[in-house]
Amino acid sequence: MKKILLTTSALTLLAGAAVAEVNVGVTARLGISHVTSAGVTTTTTFNRMRINVSASGETDGGLTFGAFTRFQSGQGAFLGATGVMNGSNVWISNGTMTLTVGNTSGAVGNTAGVYGVGGCGFSADTSYLEYCANVIGRANTFPGYSSGGAGPNVVRLDFSLGSATISVSRNQSAAVGVANNEVAVSFALGSATIGIGHDDGGVIVAATPSGFSSIGGTYLNATMDLGSATVGLSYIQHNGAAAGNSWLVKAAMGVGSGRIGVFFANDSDDGMAADTRNRYGLNYSQSLGGGATAIVAVTNVAAFGAVAAVTTITAGMTLGF
Numbered sequence: 001m002k003k004i005l006l007t008t009s010a011l012t013l014l015a016g017a018a019v020a021e022v023n024v025g026v027t028a029r030l031g032i033s034h035v036t037s038a039g040v041t042t043t044t045t046f047n048r049m050r051i052n053v054s055a056s057g058e059t060d061g062g063l064t065f066g067a068f069t070r071f072q073s074g075q076g077a078f079l080g081a082t083g084v085m086n087g088s089n090v091w092i093s094n095g096t097m098t099l100t101v102g103n104t105s106g107a108v109g110n111t112a113g114v115y116g117v118g119g120c121g122f123s124a125d126t127s128y129l130e131y132c133a134n135v136i137g138r139a140n141t142f143p144g145y146s147s148g149g150a151g152p153n154v155v156r157l158d159f160s161l162g163s164a165t166i167s168v169s170r171n172q173s174a175a176v177g178v179a180n181n182e183v184a185v186s187f188a189l190g191s192a193t194i195g196i197g198h199d200d201g202g203v204i205v206a207a208t209p210s211g212f213s214s215i216g217g218t219y220l221n222a223t224m225d226l227g228s229a230t231v232g233l234s235y236i237q238h239n240g241a242a243a244g245n246s247w248l249v250k251a252a253m254g255v256g257s258g259r260i261g262v263f264f265a266n267d268s269d270d271g272m273a274a275d276t277r278n279r280y281g282l283n284y285s286q287s288l289g290g291g292a293t294a295i296v297a298v299t300n301v302a303a304f305g306a307v308a309a310v311t312t313i314t315a316g317m318t319l320g321f
Helices: 107-111
Strands: 006-008 021-037 040-058 064-075 089-093 097-102 154-161 164-171 181-189 192-199 217-225 229-238 245-255 258-268 276-289 292-301 310-320
Touching: 107 154, 107 164, 107 181, 107 192
Parallel strands: none
Antiparallel strands: 006 021, 021 040, 021 310, 040 064, 064 089, 089 097, 097 154, 154 164, 164 181, 181 192, 192 217, 217 229, 229 245, 245 258, 258 276, 276 292, 292 310
8 A cells, every 4th residue: 555645845935944844644444333232233334534734834933833633524423424624723832831722632631641551442433432442431521632623722731841741721612610621740650651630620410321521520540661561540530529430441462463452441421420330342453554454343331220231343444644
């Protein structure tokens, strides 16, 4: 497969002038999803394509700046056939301090290490049940980059202090009490990376297993590099007197020329202590070369009240051009 990357290093107008660079990258995925719940099985195919556009430059005084946006289209349970141009984000940095504004993650999503080891599978669409341990806490609504439209309007300030990063942010588009303000820090500790964060969301919607609450909380995440394997642990104490906690353990390791990922979690649909349930998953990925990777994954989310357990099996390929 031919790998294509369009890079434009134009705008060199005068000798010694700063160079602006524009990069266009394309990713895609396709596959099949097999979902079983309450004795009913549904099998569907899915596909998705993304065109990522990033630009960067530098002032004569040494400040760097840039911008990012994405165009996405596809078919799936949560993907329309028509394309969606996402909201953009723009940043400027002096090397130590970086200001980012627009459709981007807040401090928790960017710095607190909530993604840790990473997913153990891939998403057929944007349904949470298709994610394999991508992030702890089914009730989480901390702001993150949106590939489905305008996204949040976040202003985030990151401070780089050696091996540590401190971030503060505000989601200007959120309603009052819905994860408006966040602070997070990450730092290296031997072979581990520790992330701690807090967001002030405080809206609890009881008994809603769809995860529509915006309760926020305090996050603690640790990822350890063991050489051939990586292990991660995530914990969140949700905000509110009736709120509970969620935890997640996950690991990934190389096996031959492939990679196995596993996870087990106990977390809440709406953040309340009485509504936690287990979920687990396993996947295997294999690089095929040329930017293509084959993946097969299985996940299970336990029953919750009147909501039946869900088992999802996905198989497909991710493609980079």
